[in-house]
Amino acid sequence: MTTFQNTEKTNGSLDTPPRSPVGDDKPRTHSHKESWNQIRAALESTITIPTSPTGESHNTIEVPAIRSPVADADKFRLSLSAAPSMKERRVSRNSFGAALPIPRSKRQSRLSNVTLPDTQAALGQPTRPGMPPIQPTREFLAARVQDVFSDKVKAAKNMAFVFDIDGVLVHGDRLIPEGKRVLEILNGDNELGIKIPHIFLTNGSGKPELARTQQLSKILQNPVSTDQFIQSHTPMRALAEYYGTVLVVGGEGYRCREVAEEYGFKDIIVPNDIIAWDPSVAPYRVFTEEERATARPRDFSKVNIEAIMVFSDSRDYATDLQIIIDLLRSKNGRLGTVAEDPVSERIPIYFSQGDFLCPTEHPIPRMSQGAFRIGLEAMYKSLTGVDLERVVYGKPELATYKYADEVIASWMEQIHGEERVPANVYMIGDNPASDIVGGNMYGWNTCLVRTGVFQGGENDEENPANFGVFKNVLEAVQTAIRKELGEDFRFEWDDRVNPVLHGEAATSSAIE
Ligand code: G3P
Numbered sequence: 093m094t095t096f097q098n099t100e101k102t103n104g105s106l107d108t109p110p111r112s113p114v115g116d117d118k119p120r121t122h123s124h125k126e127s128w129n130q131i132r133a134a135l136e137s138t139i140t141i142p143t144s145p146t147g148e149s150h151n152t153i154e155v156p157a158i159r160s161p162v163a164d165a166d167k168f169r170l171s172l173s174a175a176p177s178m179k180e181r182r183v184s185r186n187s188f189g190a191a192l193p194i195p196r197s198k199r200q201s202r203l204s205n206v207t208l209p210d211t212q213a214a215l216g217q218p219t220r221p222g223m224p225p226i227q228p229t230r231e232f233l234a235a236r237v238q239d240v241f242s243d244k245v246k247a248a249k250n251m252a253f254v255f256d257i258d259g260v261l262v263h264g265d266r267l268i269p270e271g272k273r274v275l276e277i278l279n280g281d282n283e284l285g286i287k288i289p290h291i292f293l294t295n296g297s298g299k300p301e302l303a304r305t306q307q308l309s310k311i312l313q314n315p316v317s318t319d320q321f322i323q324s325h326t327p328m329r330a331l332a333e334y335y336g337t338v339l340v341v342g343g344e345g346y347r348c349r350e351v352a353e354e355y356g357f358k359d360i361i362v363p364n365d366i367i368a369w370d371p372s373v374a375p376y377r378v379f380t381e382e383e384r385a386t387a388r389p390r391d392f393s394k395v396n397i398e399a400i401m402v403f404s405d406s407r408d409y410a411t412d413l414q415i416i417i418d419l420l421r422s423k424n425g426r427l428g429t430v431a432e433d434p435v436s437e438r439i440p441i442y443f444s445q446g447d448f449l450c451p452t453e454h455p456i457p458r459m460s461q462g463a464f465r466i467g468l469e470a471m472y473k474s475l476t477g478v479d480l481e482r483v484v485y486g487k488p489e490l491a492t493y494k495y496a497d498e499v500i501a502s503w504m505e506q507i508h509g510e511e512r513v514p515a516n517v518y519m520i521g522d523n524p525a526s527d528i529v530g531g532n533m534y535g536w537n538t539c540l541v542r543t544g545v546f547q548g549g550e551n552d553e554e555n556p557a558n559f560g561v562f563k564n565v566l567e568a569v570q571t572a573i574r575k576e577l578g579e580d581f582r583f584e585w586d587d588r589v590n591p592v593l594h595g596e597a598a599t600s601s602a603i604e
Pocket residue numbers: 256257258259293294295296297447449450451460461523
């Protein structure tokens with residue numbers, strides 16, 4: 093590799109203006125002083141340029157760049173965040189004054205047919221029709237033990253865990269083994285046999301809640317109910333009351349159309365419907381016969397799309413960006429039109445989350461919805477000259493954390509009959525810029541794990557976890573439980589416990 097600092101090869105001395113490498117052999121004059129300064133800046137940069145792997149010289153002329161090598165992207169990057177000049181205090185990726193409705197109803201149960209965790213049923217294992225549940229004595233014994241250790245029980249019900257999923261419990265479809273163990277402990281494999289409240293709060297997306305929780309139950313080998321589960325677009329269900337016809341973007345196949353239908357959106361359009369109507373909208377798209385057959389085209393030149401909902405990661409940036417830009421520049425969401433004023437007739441756009449990176453099976457985190465959004469903002473600004481106003485849900489947005497509180501209270505009611513948010517909430521996450529900053533701002537205890545996005549030193553410098561950094565989720569959960577329930581708390585239920593021997597005695601003395 094060579095660099096532009098290798099001036100010998102490119103232009104000779106920096107003290108004299110360079111000669112044009114092609115055609116014009118005259119030295120540049122003073123009237124080109126500005127350009128010369130730009131060239132000089134470029135020459136002083138350290139951008140590497142490729143050379144032949146064999147080291148042989150090319151039959152080419154290397155022309156120095158005349159523009160700064162520094163990209164323009166920064167000014168588009170977070171231009172509408174709350175405090176772009178104060179990075180450490182930035183908690184919101186939203187425009188000032190944006191409103192984020194969340195569902196009034198706390199429970200997700202209308203989406204669910206999974207109720208209280210029944211491990212066998214949730215894992216799809218055979219139950220015994222007409223027979224009592226397996227281990228009938230365990231619940232009975234646990235209830236007796238809990239009667240005796242009422243202080244510990246009170247503390248157990250006064251704490252709750254909020255789990256990020258990707259990078260904490262799983263990597264894509266691959267289990268992080270400590271995740272399974274943690275859920276066993278919280279589902280009752282502990283000295284009290286008690287369910288310690290926990291919910292799941294993920295910026296993941298792209299499937300209906302029930303499908304995703306069933307998949308997670310299998311991977312984690314523990315029941316996960318839709319009633320304790322929030323993915324990035326879950327609170328966007330509230331938007332179904334605000335908009336009639338919407339464009340839904342992202343996800344595999346038509347799964348996000350299904351999600352929007354479940355949320356109650358009445359008239360849902362996806363990019364494939366538009367391409368099936370007019371393929372010239374997306375000139376680089378190869379549209380398969382199957383896609384054409386399953387799309388729902390109509391004459392979109394007669395339809396006003398009222399809002400754009402980016403629910404999940406785009407599977408085709410070129411097509412999705414083109415259609416979104418077309419709609420944002422149109423007159424009130426009518427395809428084929430271009431508004432004279434880019435702002436007054438612009439339809440709103442919502443994103444389900446803003447993560448720039450996401451941990452997957454791949455060793456280096458992959459780009460996520462935030463990257464797509466930043467690209468869109470840059471393109472929109474370049475085309476129109478104005479900033480794009482948009483609304484972003486998901487962590488670390490306040491609306492999502494408020495909704496999480498509602499779900500925690502509702503889940504508490506289901507498992508312990510007490511509809512309230514425990515005093516000690518622990519957020520466990522791998523991404524300082526979403527899980528941790530959001531939890532910190534919301535007054536939760538925050539635990540950062542090293543199994544996902546965070547790969548730094550002692551703690552994250554910009555958004556440090558206030559409860560600590562842990563090797564994995566098991567270490568974090570055990571540390572939190574020991575703090576709330578005592579250093580000697582045991583993370584295993586023992587069937588040999590005999591509550592008759594309890595009383596003032598310690599649990600260990602009640603083991604026969
Ligand atoms: O950012 C994409 C998403 O997969 C992250 O999920 O569970 O880490 O919030 P999670």
